[in-house]
Amino acid sequence: MSFKIIDGKEIADSLRGELAKKADQYSKKYGKKPTLAVVKIGDNPATKIYVNMKEKACNDNGIEFIGHYHEKISEEELIELIENLNNDEKVNAILVQLPLPEDIDDNEIIEKINPEKDVDGFTYYNVGSMYTGTERLLPCTPLGVIRMLERSGIEIEGKHAVIIGRSNIVGKPLAALFLKRHATVTVCHSRTKNLKEHTRNADILCAATGVPKMVKASMVKKGAVVIDIGISRVDGKVVGDVDFDNVKEKASYITPVPGGVGPMTITMVIHNTLQAALSQKGEYL
Ligand code: GUN
Numbered sequence: 001m002s003f004k005i006i007d008g009k010e011i012a013d014s015l016r017g018e019l020a021k022k023a024d025q026y027s028k029k030y031g032k033k034p035t036l037a038v039v040k041i042g043d044n045p046a047t048k049i050y051v052n053m054k055e056k057a058c059n060d061n062g063i064e065f066i067g068h069y070h071e072k073i074s075e076e077e078l079i080e081l082i083e084n085l086n087n088d089e090k091v092n093a094i095l096v097q098l099p100l101p102e103d104i105d106d107n108e109i110i111e112k113i114n115p116e117k118d119v120d121g122f123t124y125y126n127v128g129s130m131y132t133g134t135e136r137l138l139p140c141t142p143l144g145v146i147r148m149l150e151r152s153g154i155e156i157e158g159k160h161a162v163i164i165g166r167s168n169i170v171g172k173p174l175a176a177l178f179l180k181r182h183a184t185v186t187v188c189h190s191r192t193k194n195l196k197e198h199t200r201n202a203d204i205l206c207a208a209t210g211v212p213k214m215v216k217a218s219m220v221k222k223g224a225v226v227i228d229i230g231i232s233r234v235d236g237k238v239v240g241d242v243d244f245d246n247v248k249e250k251a252s253y254i255t256p257v258p259g260g261v262g263p264m265t266i267t268m269v270i271h272n273t274l275q276a277a278l279s280q281k282g283e284y285l
Contacts, residue, residue: 001222003248004152006255011151012144012263016061019270022285023062026277033064034277036093036119036269037085040069041078042101051097057266063273066091075104079112086114092277093119095269098169116280119272122168130176137272142174144264145206145227146181154204154225154253157182162199164188164215164241165208170229174206195219207241217246226254229261 027033036058040051051067058065068081078100085094094117100106110118115125121137129136149156161183165171171187178185188198190209199205199219207215208229220226226248230241240257248254255261275285 001250001252003251004253005248006148006152006227006253006260008144008148008255008260009263011148012267015147015151015264015267016057016270019267019274020061023270023274026274027062030281032090033062034092034274035064035066035090036095036273037066037068037088037091039078039081039085039094039096040067041071041073041097041104043071044099047097047099053266054095054269057270058273061270063270072101075108078104078109082109082112086112086117091117092280093117093273095119117276119269119276120169121173121272127173130173130180133180135177135180137276138177138268139169139173140268140272141170141208141229141261141265142177143271144261144268145174145229146177147268148227148255148261148264149204149225152253156204158184159203160184160186160201161204161206162186162188162202163206163208164192164195164199165206165210165229167208170208174208174229178204209241211241212239213241213243215242215247217243217250220247220250222250223252224250226251227261228255228257231257231262 023034055065085091094113098106110122113123115123118126118137121139126137161178163171163174166187166189175185175187186198188195196219200221202224204225206227210230212232212234228240228242232239238258278285
């Protein structure tokens with residue numbers, strides 16, 4: 001079967017070009033750039049890489065990036081920092097990079113972010129809006145997946161989307177976005193029995209498990225669209241959740257790792273920062 005690789009980098013670059021123009025228009029109109037504050041706590045090397053990529057993407061596309069980096073901080077100090085960012089008129093969007101150190105409760109901290117500045121769409125207000133179908137600020141990775149499918153001309157309505165993974169950051173919100181777009185949705189996870197029986201029914205199969213190459217060709221229906229949201233390092237090489245070389249032979253479309261969903265996630269950080277900045281002025285992106 002001939003397959004098509006969805007080039008996430010190319011789609012992301014084209015979207016970034018469009019967003020950069022809109023960020024520039026915003027800056028000219030309001031005399032300041034849309035501004036994102038990113039909070040990073042601890043010294044997790046993966047977290048550092050993600051945050052650096054977000055910083056570069058913002059700098060290259062007309063978004064002001066303010067980093068608040070702390071090796072160690074108490075929960076009280078972190079809450080105070082977020083409250084200061086909530087009250088800072090210059091700051092349009094706030095991102096607290098997860099996971100936080102073990103002694104700090106992620107949910108408690110996220111809930112302190114003003115929902116209008118919640119660039120990840122992680123606060124209960126934005127999650128509730130998403131589930132009830134009024135989409136406000138949406139989580140960046142799921143939104144990136146949807147934009148990628150749209151830009152590739154892949155229809156979602158009426159399709160059976162199967163998601164492996166049920167995290168709050170990817171699996172659960174992606175299910176909500178597919179439902180809103182009229183897909184039939186199955187969410188599988190580590191306790192799912194007979195995983196293959198579910199995945200083989202997928203028109204669109206999304207893997208977000210963090211288990212390298214766990215999606216094998218035998219788990220995929222011929223002609224399926226395969227979206228790899230995983231990222232792991234094996235023997236110094238970056239790999240996804242999908243056994244790409246074998247699965248590609250059965251897929252109609254497939255995303256690579258790296259160069260698939262990753263660049264789309266970063267682009268959605270820019271998108272959401274701009275959306276937050278405009279919406280604070282009563283405008284829409
Ligand atoms: N850690 C892994 N992915 C994400 C994300 O999308 N947002 C935040 N804030 N932390 C993450």
